[in-house]
Structures are given as C-alpha cells and as structure tokens.
Amino acid sequence: MNNIETDRIICGDCIEEMKKMPDQCVDLIFADPPYWLRVDGVLHRVNGNQYDGCDDEWDKFSSIEDYKKFTKEWLSQCKRILKKNGSIWVIGGMQCIYTIGAMMQELGFWFINDVIWFKKNPTPNFMGTRLNNSHETLIWAIKDQKDSYTFNYKTAKELNTDTVSEKAYAHGIRKQLGSVWKIPLCQGVERIKDKDGQKLHSTQKPETLLYRIIAINSKINDIVFDPFGGTMTTAVMAKKMGRRYLSIERDETYCEYGQKRLDNTNISVGNIEKAIYDTKPPRVTFEEMISNGYFTVGEKMYYQGKPYYYLTKEGKLYQENINETIDIHSGIAKVKKSKAKRLNGWDYWEVCRDGHLILIDTIRQKYLKETKGYEQN
Numbered sequence: 001m002n003n004i005e006t007d008r009i010i011c012g013d014c015i016e017e018m019k020k021m022p023d024q025c026v027d028l029i030f031a032d033p034p035y036w037l038r039v040d041g042v043l044h045r046v047n048g049n050q051y052d053g054c055d056d057e058w059d060k061f062s063s064i065e066d067y068k069k070f071t072k073e074w075l076s077q078c079k080r081i082l083k084k085n086g087s088i089w090v091i092g093g094m095q096c097i098y099t100i101g102a103m104m105q106e107l108g109f110w111f112i113n114d115v116i117w118f119k120k121n122p123t124p125n126f127m128g129t130r131l132n133n134s135h136e137t138l139i140w141a142i143k144d145q146k147d148s149y150t151f152n153y154k155t156a157k158e159l160n161t162d163t164v165s166e167k168a169y170a171h172g173i174r175k176q177l178g179s180v181w182k183i184p185l186c187q188g189v190e191r192i193k194d195k196d197g198q199k200l201h202s203t204q205k206p207e208t209l210l211y212r213i214i215a216i217n218s219k220i221n222d223i224v225f226d227p228f229g230g231t232m233t234t235a236v237m238a239k240k241m242g243r244r245y246l247s248i249e250r251d252e253t254y255c256e257y258g259q260k261r262l263d264n265t266n267i268s269v270g271n272i273e274k275a276i277y278d279t280k281p282p283r284v285t286f287e288e289m290i291s292n293g294y295f296t297v298g299e300k301m302y303y304q305g306k307p308y309y310y311l312t313k314e315g316k317l318y319q320e321n322i323n324e325t326i327d328i329h330s331g332i333a334k335v336k337k338s339k340a341k342r343l344n345g346w347d348y349w350e351v352c353r354d355g356h357l358i359l360i361d362t363i364r365q366k367y368l369k370e371t372k373g374y375e376q377n
C-alpha cells in the first residue's frame, strides 16, 4: 500500500497537491468544496445590519464551465488517491451539489447514500422572499460499485439520536441511523474567531457532523483526507478520534488558525471511536461447545417452552418422528412458519439448565467469555 506523510496540513492548491500524492493512499475523504454561492453585492438583515455570509474570494468562479472544470479536476484526483475500499463524502448546498453529484457519477463513483444535514438553527431568509433554506446535502460514495467499504453499522445505530427520543435512548432503544441528520450549525466555543473576535471562516462545519462520518466510515489509524480544510474541522475530529489526517487548504490564515486548533486537540478514543459495537465475536462451532461441555448431544431444543428437536453431535437439530435433520436457522424458520427460509436460530432456541429454559445464545456468550475472553457489548 502507498504510504504518505500524515498528521499535517498542506498549505496549497488541492489539485496541485493531490497530483503529488500516490494512488490509493487515503481511506476516507471528506470534501467541503467552494459552494459557488454567486452572492453579488451585500446582503442585509431586516434590521439593516450587514449579513456576513459567504462572499469570499475562494467561492468565486467565472462561469458554470469554470466550476465544472474545477469540480472534475479535484474529484478525479480524489478518486485516484482514494483506496479501493475507501469512502468519499462531499457536502454542498443547492447551488453546487447537483453539479458535483452529476460529475461524481460521470467519473464512476458509486453512490451509497445522500444525507440531508437538517440545520436545527438555520440562517433566516432575511427578506422573506423564499423558503428558509435549512439543509445541506451530503453524498456518500465509493470508487466502484463492486468495492466493499467500511460501514460501522451498529456504531451508526449508537449515534442515532435523530429518531430515538432521549428517554428511549436511555432505556437502551436503538434504531438504524437514517439519512436525515439533525445537527445545529457550528456555534459557541466551537466557532473559530479571528484576532478581532469575529468568526474566522464563513462555512466552518460542526464537529458533530464529522464525528458521525468518521465514526461510521473509518477505523482507528485510518487516513482521513480533506482537500478543502478551511478551519480544519475534519483534521481535528480525525485526530481526536484516533485516526491519521491530512488536510489541504489554500489560505495561509486558515492554515495558521487550523494548526493552532489541531495543536489544542487531544485524542479521546472510546467505544464509538473503536467501533466496538461492530466487533464481530470470534467464530465458534456447536461441536466445539459440545466437546467443552456447554451443550450435550441429545438434549432437547425448545422454542417458546415447547421441545421440537434433539441436538446432534454436529450441532444440528433432529426430529425422530419425521427423521429430519436440520440446521438451527432453517429449523426455527420452519417452526415459526416464517416466509424467510432462515432466521437467526441463536435468537430463538432454548435449552434446559437447572429446571429453567435458557437461550442458546446466552450459553454461547458464556462460552466466548470463559474460553476466549470475549464479551458482547
């Protein structure tokens, strides 16, 4: 695999700098490119104050062709430097995300999801001339349809506070993470200020947004790359979460403030960062557990208090009267008259221990803990 020097900011043009990088050298890309907002003149709030939205030089392009050319160049480089099993996330508003998305498809990226970042506290439409624009879109894509990619599915569930109430979450309820993320705009102490106490960057992204992406899409020590670093939100969150980082930014002032922000960032790696919810248990066979005395050949296998089968020495289910041998997963599907051919037998079958019925998965977990030191979360 191609090695690169990580944990640093490169101050320069991202297209030129990416050209110097080897093929397939980063695991995860987060790109927050210029929006090309096309803001002309000065916007005012209803009270007459000037609105400090994004009218920065870096956001200016001369034409749609110009923007498309730029988009194609940086996306092509991203595709080249992204590892085969890596992911790219691109964020943008209505002014740019459709152009970017179309270009990504032209370049052969394969879309996994688009995510709506629903801003809990959006900037108002001061003049009341259109709907309040309260979201941005993120595209999550991979290099090729055939590629596999890191997805910490259970970790994503742990992060889902969008569709699970605080009370339900505290009671252990978890639901699949959806594609609408409710996250406030970057504000308060998180917002980087310049020497005059004014916000340094007009489009600094919230750390929570990057936290989610890095948590669900990468592993400890992976390389997280950002071609449009800005205030270095991506690099900061990658460092905090025990990943390596590399960010490019053209503006020297942003690089300087970003470096300070990084220097003040401590690493803090917990269960989410380690994705321990997604750790697969070591594989064990029934035969192994039988030979270690955790199950007994010939013992009865129960479902909802009723014995259906006997356990064979191969860890299968046997029913004498119909002379049938079946695996635990197909067996439970049959007993439950399920439309599916197989269900997870570990979640249903029980055996009798000391006069009580116990789920076979409880015994499997006991075996894993006592013999392999593995504990389920």
Ligand SMILES: C[S@@+](CC[C@H](N)C(=O)[O-])C[C@H]1O[C@@H](n2cnc3c(N)ncnc32)[C@H](O)[C@@H]1O
Binding pocket: 012, 013, 014, 015, 032, 033, 034, 035, 058, 201, 203, 204, 205, 206, 227, 228, 229, 230, 231, 232, 233, 234, 248, 249, 250, 251, 254
């Ligand atoms: C939308 S902002 C990114 C903000 C960043 N995600 C954050 O949280 O602070 C885009 C950034 O890209 C930088 N930029 C624009 N064109 C660039 C280029 N060709 N190479 C490197 N940086 C560029 C701009 O200076 C700007 O800071």
